[in-house]
Amino acid sequence: EAQVTQNPRYLITVTGKKLTVTCSQNMNHEYMSWYRQDPGLGLRQIYYSMNVEVTDKGDVPEGYKVSRKEKRNFPLILESPSPNQTSLYFCASSLSIGEQFFGPGTRLTVL
Amino acid sequence: EDQVTQSPEALRLQEGESSSLNCSYTVSGLRGLFWYRQDPGKGPEFLFTLYSAGEEKEKERLKATLTKKESFLHITAPKPEDSATYLCAVQGGGFKTIFGAGTRLFVKA
Numbered sequence: 001e002a003q004v005t006q007n008p009r010y011l012i013t014v015t016g017k018k019l020t021v022t023c024s025q026n027m028n029h030e031y032m033s034w035y036r037q038d039p040g041l042g043l044r045q046i047y048y049s050m051n052v053e054v055t056d057k058g059d060v061p062e063g064y065k066v067s068r069k070e071k072r073n074f075p076l077i078l079e080s081p082s083p084n085q086t087s088l089y090f091c092a093s094s095l096s097i098g099e100q101f102f103g104p105g106t107r108l109t110v111l
Numbered sequence: 112e113d114q115v116t117q118s119p120e121a122l123r124l125q126e127g128e129s130s131s132l133n134c135s136y137t138v139s140g141l142r143g144l145f146w147y148r149q150d151p152g153k154g155p156e157f158l159f160t161l162y163s164a165g166e167e168k169e170k171e172r173l174k175a176t177l178t179k180k181e182s183f184l185h186i187t188a189p190k191p192e193d194s195a196t197y198l199c200a201v202q203g204g205g206f207k208t209i210f211g212a213g214t215r216l217f218v219k220a
Contacts, residue, residue, distance in 0.1 A: 043200075097142045099157035103154055
């Protein structure tokens with residue numbers, strides 16, 4: 001089954017404790033992306049990647065890091081999380097320009 | 112600066128009452144405009160891609176249209192199961208994706 005998987009689905013952590021949210025897709029897609037979704041603000045793009053070793057900033061990259069060492073994986077790293085990064089995070093992938101397939105989301109709470 | 116604005120923020124319809132959702136956009140070099148549906152607690156689900164002004168796409172009770180400045184999602188004779196948040200997004204020359212804040216649709220039986 002074609003899918004985008006994210007782990008963990010739920011995470012509660014404390015300020016400053018480094019964390020990684022994993023994202024994997026099995027569709028051989030070149031384009032992968034991370035978004036955060038906050039009430040009233042919609043989906044905002046954090047980082048995107050056009051292919052392996054190629055990443056670029058979206059609209060809200062501050063406080064986040066990404067890497068794309070393999071085509072299927074695109075982890076999101078928060079090296080020193082803060083409460084304002086409490087949000088619902090989505091990973092997505094697509095062939096190139098076109099429909100994006102979204103993962104189920106990761107709900108992160110930073111205390 | 113690339114921007115997407117959706118209206119209205121929320122829309123309440125009776126079953127069978129047709130209406131339209133609006134998506135106004137500003138983007139440098141439009142590569143594509145996308146409509147997604149999102150149910151509570153889930154990731155967005157793709158509906159349509161439109162690439163150039165004048166293009167139209169249809170799927171069941173939904174029809175998407177595109178002009179040089181805006182897109183409309185027309186809902187004909189909606190049913191309660193059409194209740195969801197509808198998201199509009201654009202991709203411009205830089206491959207960034209910009210989403211609007213969405214329109215929450217409620218359809219009452």
